[in-house]
Amino acid sequence: MTALLELRDIWVEYGDKIVLERLSIELAEGSFxxxxxxxxxxxxxxxxxxxxxxxxxxxxVLLDGKPMRAExxxxxxxxxxxxxxxPHLTALGNVxxxxxxxxxxxxxxxxxxxxxxARDAAVEMLAAVGLEHNLDVYPAQMSGGMQQRLAIxxxxxxxxxxxxxxxxxxxxxxxxxxxxHELITxxxxxxxxxxxxxxxxxxxxxxxxxxxLAFDKRRRDPQAPHRYGATVTYDLPLxxxxxxxxxxxxxxxxxxxxxxxxx
Amino acid sequence: MRRLVDIRPKRGLRILLGALPILALILLxxxxxxxxxxxxxxxxxxxxxxxxxxxxxxxxxATDPASGRVQLVADTLASLYRLGIGLGIATATALLLGLxxxxxxxxxxxxxxxxTIIAVIPPIAVLPILxxxxxxDEASKIALIxxxxxxxxxRDMAGFVGNLPTEQFAKAxxxxxxSWQLAIRVALPQLMPRLIDALRLSMGPxxxxxxxxxxxxxxxxxxxxxxxxRRYFAMDIILPYVAWISLLAIGADAILLFISRRGFSWAxxxxx
Numbered sequence: 240m241t242a243l244l245e246l247r248d249i250w251v252e253y254g255d256k257i258v259l260e261r262l263s264i265e266l267a268e269g270s271f272x273x274x275x276x277x278x279x280x281x282x283x284x285x286x287x288x289x290x291x292x293x294x295x296x297x298x299x300v301l302l303d304g305k306p307m308r309a310e311x312x313x314x315x316x317x318x319x320x321x322x323x324x325x326p327h328l329t330a331l332g333n334v335x336x337x338x339x340x341x342x343x344x345x346x347x348x349x350x351x352x353x354x355x356x357a358r359d360a361a362v363e364m365l366a367a368v369g370l371e372h373n374l375d376v377y378p379a380q381m382s383g384g385m386q387q388r389l390a391i392x393x394x395x396x397x398x399x400x401x402x403x404x405x406x407x408x409x410x411x412x413x414x415x416x417x418x419x420h421e422l423i424t425x426x427x428x429x430x431x432x433x434x435x436x437x438x439x440x441x442x443x444x445x446x447x448x449x450x451x452l453a454f455d456k457r458r459r460d461p462q463a464p465h466r467y468g469a470t471v472t473y474d475l476p477l478x479x480x481x482x483x484x485x486x487x488x489x490x491x492x493x494x495x496x497x498x499x500x501x502x
Numbered sequence: 503m504r505r506l507v508d509i510r511p512k513r514g515l516r517i518l519l520g521a522l523p524i525l526a527l528i529l530l531x532x533x534x535x536x537x538x539x540x541x542x543x544x545x546x547x548x549x550x551x552x553x554x555x556x557x558x559x560x561x562x563x564a565t566d567p568a569s570g571r572v573q574l575v576a577d578t579l580a581s582l583y584r585l586g587i588g589l590g591i592a593t594a595t596a597l598l599l600g601l602x603x604x605x606x607x608x609x610x611x612x613x614x615x616x617x618t619i620i621a622v623i624p625p626i627a628v629l630p631i632l633x634x635x636x637x638x639d640e641a642s643k644i645a646l647i648x649x650x651x652x653x654x655x656x657r658d659m660a661g662f663v664g665n666l667p668t669e670q671f672a673k674a675x676x677x678x679x680x681s682w683q684l685a686i687r688v689a690l691p692q693l694m695p696r697l698i699d700a701l702r703l704s705m706g707p708x709x710x711x712x713x714x715x716x717x718x719x720x721x722x723x724x725x726x727x728x729x730x731x732r733r734y735f736a737m738d739i740i741l742p743y744v745a746w747i748s749l750l751a752i753g754a755d756a757i758l759l760f761i762s763r764r765g766f767s768w769a770x771x772x773x774x
Binding site: 322340 | 667
């Protein structure tokens with residue numbers, strides 16, 4: 240399979256602090272990549288790199304073989320843990336937003352037949368995430384799970400090449416989280432998505448992913464810990480049945496990570 | 503025993519409680535007024551309600567020689583005109599500059615410091631400058647209100663836009679929005695209820711600037727009238743005028759709140 244996204248010898252530095260070092264990785268189209276690592280191990284920086292919110296200090300990011308500009312664009316969709324939806328728009332308005340931006344550069348609003356087409360596409364997408372009965376509801380009236388469903392629909396309606404998920408289910412109740420796992424798995428299969436999901440939850444990464452990347456520092460300098468950056472320490476292809484290696488579970492620690500999910 | 507902080511009055515009790523201090527104040531005034539009039543029937547400091555009613559009858563029927571309108575109407579219209587135009591200019595400025603400063607870091611770097619400097623100047627201190635530059639007509643009074651209120655509102659707007667979650671801007675960009683679309687579809691609509699809030703808070707200072715400007719140089723207006731009749735100790739006119747001004751202020755606030763609830767229900771957590 241050709242690499243959809245390629246990171247070549249990436250370094251990210253803030254002043255004299257090195258966050259990521261010597262990071263080279265290729266992501267295949269159609270993969271579901273779980274990204275795990277301790278806090279401060281550069282998971283979020285990695286995500287912001289792909290998103291284009293941040294430029295690497297050294298190295299190259301290639302999307303479809305072409306160098307990617309360090310700028311958010313509509314070929315990469317994103318769902319954050321919070322603030323992913325616009326509070327002033329209804330569910331329908333939130334999903335139509337991306338279509339309206341593309342269709343009307345100046346007013347960002349569509350009218351007539353084009354509006355109806357956009358509306359139909361948005362309704363279809365909302366139905367796909369199970370929000371077909373909440374078209375005119377504002378995010379403030381929705382539960383956390385519904386808001387994340389909406390955020391996913393909002394991103395998918397633009398058919399992004401890669402969908403980036405930044406701890407998307409971190410703030411949800413365990414039961415709701417299981418529903419969301421089912422939803423994202425179904426959408427991934429049906430729409431042939433390529434997903435990169437950052438999560439604190441190692442079981443979640445192993446349950447959902449076809450590949451897990453674990454970020455950590457290879458080298459440590461006790462006198463100047465900030466001088467060594469993190470990189471990918473585990474790169475595990477999964478068949479959705481693999482369990483996390485004990486060494487990785489211990490490295491990330493925390494009893495809350497040890498609890499398995501019941502399906 | 504329930505704690506004091508946990509006792510929440512129901513609606514009926516709340517209205518009753520709220521009315522108590524108002525009734526007490528009116529009663530206190532009545533007693534004080536009666537006592538003074540018992541000592542000196544010609545007392546002008548605390549006029550009786552009957553005297554005030556007579557004064558009200560006077561300024562709601564007598565016509566203003568300049569405009570030919572009833573005095574109270576002429577004063578109210580003149581004041582509301584100045585207030586409306588001044589606040590309108592301030593609101594429009596704050597909206598545009600706030601959006602620009604909040605959303606565009608380059609604009610913030612360019613204009614932020616000068617707006618901060620203008621905001622710390624006490625507006626009344628520049629009133630003489632305005633009179634000299636703009637003359638004693640409407641322009642200087644309107645300018646005082648606009649200058650007095652706009653910098654605060656602008657900074658509030660810019661701060662609000664700057665504090666919108668970066669996730670929202672990133673998300674909008676991944677949905678294909680350009681800078682202009684971000685400004686008008688993401689920042690502007692969320693700014694509107696905040697703008698109305700800032701306007702509500704600015705009404706108080708705006709009235710202060712209006713009355714100050716009218717007191718110094720004017721020939722019609724609510725502030726002008728109060729300061730004019732002060733020379734004759736006409737408390738029977740001043741007190742109803744003050745009450746009328748507070749009624750106007752309460753009315754304006756209620757209208758703005760209504761607009762905000764009606765137009766931006768998402769900001770008040772309600773359904774449409």
